[in-house]
Amino acid sequence: MSEPRQQTLAASVTLEGVGTHTGKAARLTLGPAEPGTGRRFRRVDLDGSPEIPAHIDHVVATELGTTLGLDETRVATVEHVLAALAALDVDNALLELDGPETPIMDGSFLPFVDAIERVGVVEQDEPARVIEVLGPVQVADKSGPSYVATPSDGLRISATIDFEHPAIGRLFGSYVAHGERFAEELAPARTFGFRADAEALRARGLALGSSLDNAVILDDDGVMNPDGLRFPDEFIRHKVGDIVGDLALTGARIQGHIVAERPSHAGNMALARTLADHALYNGGQPIVDASQIMQHLPHRYPMLLVDRITGYEKGKRIVGIKNVTINEPFFQGHYPGHPIMPGVLIIEAMAQVGGLLLMDQIEDPESKVVYFMSLDNVKWRRPVTPGDQIVFELELVQFRRHVCRLKGVGRVDGKVAAEAELMARIMDR
Template sequence: MKQRTIAKSVEIVGIGLHKGVPVKMRLEPLEANMGIIFYRSDEGITIPLQIENVVDTKMATVIGKDGVIISTIEHLLSAVYAYGIDNLRVVLDNDEIPVLDGSSSGYCMLIEEAGIKELEASKKAIKVKKEVEVTTKEGKRVALKPSNHIIYDFSIDFEHPAIGQQAFRFDYSIEEYKENISRARTFGFLHEVQYLRSIGLALGGSMENAIVLDNTKILNPEGLRYDDEFVRHKILDAIGDMALLGYTLVGEYDAHAGSHHLNHLLTKKLYESEENYEIIDLEEADEESKVFQTAYARA
């Protein structure tokens, strides 16, 4: 199993969710062992995708360096991670990744337009050896558990008639990701949107790029893409947040009411002790390599 990048550069222009301003974004191939790197062309600052570069997790996952930030990276990273891309340069001329339609399906299409290129270097993955967990007194929980597969298991419980209790278990493959996860949109409540706009956030948010709910119902005239679109989007976000590990994950992610903040704490906790994980070479790890070969088979 070899490392992956994209076959050619691709570019889009879109609106940032919070600032509401146009952003030009270009994805560029990188050589082996370079990882995922962000570059703010307007500031001349490079920000590697590393846990220590996370600067905010309240409304989105935000990375930064020397006072320069890049916000709302999780949807793009979810698609990049799902396609098994190890090396990529993301060039932006503003401080936020375009939101597109609020899901990651547009990024899937962008990656497929670019094509995937295998490199000579062997692919590495991070395998969970010992369960790690982060919990809150309110009962929220995120955990990583040992497994020879790649599983995302998520549940939510909202006191809202259009959401309620939802659960979804995702057994990773690219085809399953495209079909069952990538189209799930971000969501928000009308009263929250109004507050966020009052403090200069969510300025680019609309029913074109999010599911919007009032106190009783979904306001989007087209309705939902899946009956349980809300929990599927939570999995989409979690996959993007786990990209901060720097390697594709082999293990089970299990969460109830997880968030960007808890996901960030979870990645940090996994790395606290080498007893929790091992970095495996997929040229040598036969069982895990077969999992990836199956997952990538039709991509």
């Protein structure tokens, strides 16, 4: 089977409507973009037309929709247009918007699907990024949503939702969330809300544009919309569509079967993050093991703090694992009876993973050594304790002469434990 190629739109197409939260007119133009650029929003109403990549790293809010932000710029309710683009394999697109929110249209994904199908898509000369689920991946949150992803040929999503409202109740559905099947079975499903919540939302300046024209609205008697529902289980279909839109923020096509229990935008985002990590983490399979690491790093016990390298893109990105056990020498004194990995050693482990990425960038690495010069924006988000596995992901931000900048994050169970920006110099030994 030949590798799938990236795709973009064949031409530009414009949609006009209102923002569901602002209630103001909104105009969105979907247009072609170069291979490798992904899907990007551009705020054409602001000075300098700032852009925000549609990527999980830029998600700033997940209440009542997914909001992207970069510096001061915001774009709200991105999930419906992104679902349509992702479902139709439009990997690269420029999304020009004249305000802080996309137009809600009829509250479904269909107007975006129709617009894309009207202009058509074209193949580009680069392989598409695909995240293939290799083994079971789990995401659970105490607050409710939980997800399991397992291997599958295409993207299938099964979901359960549970609302106390008698018109909804407990619903289950399982769908092929891609291509024509998405367009027919999921795209027409509209967003929904409860009349009882409307006043409180409006008081907070939200849902100002929401109406029976762009949402299914429920009151105590049931569905208020005069024409009723488009599917008897329209609610679950919309939630599945939202998952497609939120997973689009991985920037990759997903191949797997997602089983979601009470999905939410916040939960979808945790799933997106975990799947993105999973792709680099390579199912935990080593691509470089401890003995090979020792050939490339001068560190030895007790200061060698990398066990495996599981993901690697030359000159770009590296993923390494540190398994933390109760036998680590530092736990004896940090602290007796209350073992916590010292924060500076977490950063040291991160730096060692980064060192491996840098060593591969230079000629004659045996005669060189990496000195770290500065750390910025170091944050420890949660303690690391015996039994934890830290997955470090480092990205090479800049490599100029012999000075390089790296951005690193260490996660335990998909949750950020520490992050830092590191600057290093490569010196002769």
